[in-house]
Each structure stands twice: as structure tokens, then as C-alpha cells.
Amino acid sequence: MNVSLAWRNIWRNRTRSLIIILSVTIGLFAGIFVLALYQGIMISRVRIVIDSEVGHIQIHNPKFKDDFDPKYTLQGATVKDSLKNLDKIKFVADRSITLGMLSTTTGSANVKINGILPEAENKASQLKDKIISGNELSMNGKQGILVGKKLADKMKLKLGSKLVLTFADTNNELTAGAFGVLGIYQSDNAPLDELNVYVLKPVLNTYLGIDQGSHEVVVLLNRDDDLDIVRNRIATLFPKLLVETWKETSPETNLMVGYVDQFAIIYVVIIMFALAFGIINTMLMSVLERTREIGMLTALGMNRKRVFVLILTETILLTFVGVPFGILLSWFTSNYFGHVGIDISSFSEAAMSGFGFSSMIYPEFPVDSLPVVMIIVFLTALISALFPSIKAIKLQPADALRH
Incomplete structure (x- = not known):
């Protein structure tokens, strides 16, 4: 009532x-x-x-991320071949990575140098789609480099600009290489654009002296829900390697x-x-x-x-x-x-x-x-x-x- x-x-x-x-x-x-x-x-x-920065899962030598010493490599090709046999995995790519100094006539900046295979990197991080000026890296080229728009603005770089990358090789000796700006990219993360530059993996490996080695393997999955399952399988398959999900590589997110x-x-x-x-x-x-x-x-x-x-x-x-x-x-x-x-x-x-x-x-x-x-x-x-x-x-x- x-x-x-x-x-x-x-x-x-x-x-x-x-x-x-x-x-x-x-x-x-x-x-x-x-x-x-x-x-x-x-x-x-x-x-x-996941799609543009770190992937679902990353694999490293356990000591590599302590100070990015280039001597702590892993056999990227071997890891990739082993992961191809696992279901739920969409794609696998590997990179060479080192920290160094980018220098031009206008100044210098600390950068993270990524050695990539263009076709694989485009699938792993959609790098090609981020290029707003110039061209992507080509395996037929030699000393080309891709730089982020924020870094290009900061260092006054344009297409064709010359720059020098200086970094330490596996013997802890300084080495340097001259590169020409082949393209400028822009992502949704400006701080990463200012930090990351991309060169061909064979070129960087030659400077570092690591032959066919890699420092990082990126794994993309078909489904986000399979993250923990696949991570545990990879950790079991490679118990001596560091296997991390995006939650660990990007803890702030x-x-x-x-x-x-x-x-x-x-x-x-x-x-x-x-x-x-x-x-x-x-x-x-x-x-x-x-x-x-x-x-x-x-x-x-x-x-x-x-x-x-x-x-x-x-x-x-x-x-x-x-x-x-x-x-x-x-x-x-x-x-x-x-x-x-x-x-x-x-x-x-x-x-x-x-x-x-x-x-x-x-x-x-x-x-x-x-x-x-x-x-x-x-x-x-x-x-x-x-x-x-x-x-x-x-x-x-x-x-x-x-x-």
C-alpha cells in the first residue's frame, strides 16, 4: 500500500x-x-x-636490462624458431639495442638505438605507419636512420641531415657511425619519440660486434587473455632468460x-x-x-x-x-x-x-x-x-x- x-x-x-x-x-x-x-x-x-611500444611479451638476457650492456645477447633466431611452434602466438620479432649519444652540429642528445629488421618491426610496432616524413628503412640501404619528430625538432634535424651515433661495443670500447636521416616518425608517446632512434639491425650488430645476436625478442599474441598462459610457457621453455609481460615492462600503465x-x-x-x-x-x-x-x-x-x-x-x-x-x-x-x-x-x-x-x-x-x-x-x-x-x-x- x-x-x-x-x-x-x-x-x-x-x-x-x-x-x-x-x-x-x-x-x-x-x-x-x-x-x-x-x-x-x-x-x-x-x-x-601492446601494439606500438612493447608488445605482449618481451624476452631478454637477465643481465641486459641492468645497464644495457651490449654483450648480454640472446640468440634471437633460435628463440623465434622455438616460439613459432607455440599456439596463441601471432608474431615474433627481435631487435638489437644499445644506449648512446646522437651528435649533430647543433648539439647532442642521449638516445636508445634500436637495430631492427624493417618488415618484422612494422608488424611488431607499426613503425611504418608512424612515419610522417621521408621513407622507412630498407635492407638495401646502409646508414639510414629514423628519428622521432620531437627529437628532430629538438636537434633541428631534417630529411637528409647527417648525424653521428656514439656508443660502446661488446668490448666496452667507444665506436661511432655516421648516419643520414631517412625518415621522421611520430607516435602517441612523445617522450619515447625523443628517446628512440631506429637503424638496420645488421648495421648496428656490425658496430657492436655481435654478429646475428639480439638483445630483445618481442612477442605478439592473438588474444590478450592468453597473456599469462603464454608467458608461463615461454618461461618454462627458456628458464634462463628473462620473460616479462607488458604489465612488467610498462608498470606505470x-x-x-x-x-x-x-x-x-x-x-x-x-x-x-x-x-x-x-x-x-x-x-x-x-x-x-x-x-x-x-x-x-x-x-x-x-x-x-x-x-x-x-x-x-x-x-x-x-x-x-x-x-x-x-x-x-x-x-x-x-x-x-x-x-x-x-x-x-x-x-x-x-x-x-x-x-x-x-x-x-x-x-x-x-x-x-x-x-x-x-x-x-x-x-x-x-x-x-x-x-x-x-x-x-x-x-x-x-x-x-x-x-
């Missing part, structure tokens, strides 16, 4: 009730869409890390993925907290307008508990009428922009790139977070109902009837 009576009461003033319902709809839409934006940003970041939902939920709580004041105000007005009526119900025998439950039920019903509309609106909006994307490059491309994020956002409807959101909405409705309900049961029947 309380539910039926509460439902009729909330429509006695339709305009006021519709305003609250609309407020709940907009508030819930804003909260869920914030979650969708955060989730879309993080999914995009993870895809960049893994950390952000773990905390992004918590930050997004905080925004939802803030939105619902602000909405609660509107609900409290509306229900308090409703109680004050019905002072005589509530007094009469109390005088006729309705106990204070039922009055309390009646006002509580009205508030919860009023709140939850707007919930389906808020969820549907956020679902349609998230799916629409999830296909067309939201381009924020006009005002934040540099900032997003500085942290390794794409400036094109594709929101992802947060299905997994809906139960938490619904709990927050319910608590908002419950807390908002307490003050008006307490106000109602404090009314004295005699005073209320004289109102």
Missing part, C-alpha cells in the same frame, strides 16, 4: 517531480559517461603499449589501469553528492506543503513508522524513475562516440602525447562498473530521504492540523 500511495504522491506536483527525474537522469548520465571516457582512455593506452576505476567512481560520488541536495530540497518542500495532510493521517491512526517509510519510498521511487533513462542515454552516447571517437587534439594533443595517450578517445560503456554505480545511486536516494522523512515524523498532529 505504501508503494502505491507513494507513487501517487510523487505525481501530485508533476513539474517538480519531472525536474528531479531529469536531474537524476542527467547526473547518472554524466557519471556513467565519465566512467566510459576513463575506460576508453585506458583501453586505448593499453593498446598503444598497469598501475593506471588498476586505479582508473577508483578515480572515476570518485567523480560519480561527487556528482551524486551534488544531486542529493536537489532531492533533499524537493522532498522537503513536498513534506512542508503536505503538513496538514500528514497531520491528518497521523491523527487517523497512521503511526510514525509508516509516515517515515512513506516519505522514504517516495524519495527512492522519484530517484529510481530517472535511473533507466540515465543508463540508456549514457549507453547510446557511449556507443555512438565509441564508433566515431572524440577528437581532443585541437587543445590537448601535446599534453596527451606527453603522457603516452592518444588524443582520439573512444568511450567504452562501463558494464562492469554498473553494479557499483547502482549502489551509489541507491545510497544517494536513501541518504537524501532521511532528512525529509525525519522532518515528517516530527510533525505533531494537532499543530499540523492547525497549519
